[in-house]
Amino acid sequence: MKIIALIKQVSDTAISLKINADATDIEYQNIPWVINPYDEYAVEEALRIKEKHGGSVTVISIGPDRIVDILRSSLAMDADEGVHVKDSVFDGSDAYSTGLILSKAVSISGYDIILCGRQAVDDGWGQVGSALAEILNIPSVSSILKLEISEDKKTAVAAREIDEGLEIVEVPLPALFTIQQGINKPRYASLPGIMKAKKKKIKVFDAGALGISPHEVGRNASRIHIKKLSYPPERKKGKVLRGDSKAMAKELANLLKNEAKVI
Numbered sequence: 001m002k003i004i005a006l007i008k009q010v011s012d013t014a015i016s017l018k019i020n021a022d023a024t025d026i027e028y029q030n031i032p033w034v035i036n037p038y039d040e041y042a043v044e045e046a047l048r049i050k051e052k053h054g055g056s057v058t059v060i061s062i063g064p065d066r067i068v069d070i071l072r073s074s075l076a077m078d079a080d081e082g083v084h085v086k087d088s089v090f091d092g093s094d095a096y097s098t099g100l101i102l103s104k105a106v107s108i109s110g111y112d113i114i115l116c117g118r119q120a121v122d123d124g125w126g127q128v129g130s131a132l133a134e135i136l137n138i139p140s141v142s143s144i145l146k147l148e149i150s151e152d153k154k155t156a157v158a159a160r161e162i163d164e165g166l167e168i169v170e171v172p173l174p175a176l177f178t179i180q181q182g183i184n185k186p187r188y189a190s191l192p193g194i195m196k197a198k199k200k201k202i203k204v205f206d207a208g209a210l211g212i213s214p215h216e217v218g219r220n221a222s223r224i225h226i227k228k229l230s231y232p233p234e235r236k237k238g239k240v241l242r243g244d245s246k247a248m249a250k251e252l253a254n255l256l257k258n259e260a261k262v263i
Contacts, residue, residue: 001055001153004106005046006116007039007074009067013121019229035070038117042179043074044186045147046115053149056080058109062090062101068202076189076197083109087206099131104210114176118143129178139171143180
């Protein structure tokens, strides 16, 4: 089976981000970068499918030179091949545009199953996977918590949470699945795996290699232009009520009525 895991590099969520001097973007200098957490589950699930059903795992990511780090880390986990999609004409692509670009890359690599995180923690769109499946004209199931591939490798059964419980969806392959936290526990790369990853091949595809002209991207792909970023307004300081319960209840009712105006 040809299994594709789509991954994205995002800023470490453990740090506080700052707006740059001209207020048009985040200040990216000297911040740590990591693989999108949801995409880690996608890579792990891809590896588990390979181990059970055979085949190969290719990890694909769009971005600048620094994303080689997350491609190498995925290769160290035991992915077979990395694909780095890199071209300045792709900068500012929205969810549909990203799906369009990725459709070219996965078509070159070949696929039976495509996996990606349910969303990226930086922009939170959650739309790239669905857009890609629509462009490729294949079924997709979003936010899954379980995935089983049939023995003949022609169908897959996925489970996802809904308000009433678990929804079970069966689809023919090839298909795309977006992965939710809780489907598995991503493995750590072993030292031998890290050493092997250094020798594994990472292909680089630019717009020309994907058969995308700058004119085509400009005509068919939407672009995002940020005019200004700003911090949220500071919240007012809270009030601490003191005294016995009766006095505090009376004061609270007064504040809710006259200041918060909710009653």
